[in-house]
Amino acid sequence: MKALVLERYLSLAYKEVPRPVIGPEEVLIRVKACAICGSDVHGYDGSTGRRLPEVIMGHEAAGVIEEAGAGVIGYAAGDRVAFDSTVYCGRCWFCTCGRFNLCDNRRVLGVHCADYKRDGAMADYAAVPGHILYKLPDAVTFEQAAMVEPLSVALHAVKNASIVLNDTAVVYGAGTIGLLIIQALKLSGCRVIAVDLDQGKLDMALALGADYVLLSDGDVQGRILALTERRGCDLAFDAVGIHQTFNNAISSVRKGGQVIMVGNLSAKVDFNLQNAVVRELRLQGTCASAGEYETCLDLIGRGRINVDALISATAPMAEGAKWFDALRAGQAGLTKVVLVNE
Numbered sequence: 001m002k003a004l005v006l007e008r009y010l011s012l013a014y015k016e017v018p019r020p021v022i023g024p025e026e027v028l029i030r031v032k033a034c035a036i037c038g039s040d041v042h043g044y045d046g047s048t049g050r051r052l053p054e055v056i057m058g059h060e061a062a063g064v065i066e067e068a069g070a071g072v073i074g075y076a077a078g079d080r081v082a083f084d085s086t087v088y089c090g091r092c093w094f095c096t097c098g099r100f101n102l103c104d105n106r107r108v109l110g111v112h113c114a115d116y117k118r119d120g121a122m123a124d125y126a127a128v129p130g131h132i133l134y135k136l137p138d139a140v141t142f143e144q145a146a147m148v149e150p151l152s153v154a155l156h157a158v159k160n161a162s163i164v165l166n167d168t169a170v171v172y173g174a175g176t177i178g179l180l181i182i183q184a185l186k187l188s189g190c191r192v193i194a195v196d197l198d199q200g201k202l203d204m205a206l207a208l209g210a211d212y213v214l215l216s217d218g219d220v221q222g223r224i225l226a227l228t229e230r231r232g233c234d235l236a237f238d239a240v241g242i243h244q245t246f247n248n249a250i251s252s253v254r255k256g257g258q259v260i261m262v263g264n265l266s267a268k269v270d271f272n273l274q275n276a277v278v279r280e281l282r283l284q285g286t287c288a289s290a291g292e293y294e295t296c297l298d299l300i301g302r303g304r305i306n307v308d309a310l311i312s313a314t315a316p317m318a319e320g321a322k323w324f325d326a327l328r329a330g331q332a333g334l335t336k337v338v339l340v341n342e
Helices: 038-044 148-159 176-187 199-207 220-227 243-252 273-278 293-301 317-328
Strands: 002-008 011-016 026-035 060-068 080-083 125-129 133-135 168-172 191-196 212-215 233-238 253-261 282-285 311-316 336-340
Touching (some): 011 317, 038 317, 060 148, 133 293, 168 176, 176 199, 191 199, 233 243
Parallel strands (some): 191 212, 253 282, 311 336
Antiparallel strands (some): 002 011
């Protein structure tokens, strides 16, 4: 089979590799669509250390079951499916509590790090455990299903917040995750402010439901106070994860407010601990997702969440390398690229 392989940093090859052999609890999926994640791009240039060469890239994918192992229940060849990016064990304490994203034996598709290697889905075929599968509703296309993984991250972040109807929330970063968080917050009954340094992304945020948009190079905190009767927002979501956005998120919320930490572009940030303590802020980390896929597929299928607006381009898997370069270069107008197989 053919696959998009990271041979060395900044070098992807679409080449022949062995077809996966499945175990009794696994399925072989003929991949139809796989989206390029921001983490893939950062892995491509070596900045994360999570994509050591060689590895087949990709974890936001959907396809058709080609073959099912004897131990797989509820799925058969021909089923249209999406699958979790997290391969969780289902047996550890966290899994039995339903917190699959915190599994002690967690593996992520398309990741090769110091601890493990798990090839991804930018290939003709991928092998995954049957327990991480989700059937696609008839109304959901393969390209839309490739967006379920980032949507699940956004929904998980919103679920981790304590939201009251008509709360005001600010979202820092109007990239893929930020735009999906905005839509999820609107479904939750929030008034939403989006902040980004790119006016094009803010225009998209408005189109997808944001009530107000603010360029990050302006007086963001002053505008937020003006919009919230000088109190500050009830919630702030940092979908970027750098020193500036994290500290801006903390400064944006009212006393007793919540800061939801989603992005983590920087491994470390500095902040004023006293500012958080004396204002009794709640800081909530949120990682990946934990069972939100079925809800995501339903929301997409019923048209409650618009993922089509975020798909800037679809292209053959064979052309994946050039799209990685375009995304890394920050090409104007690119939000999400989905690679497809015939």
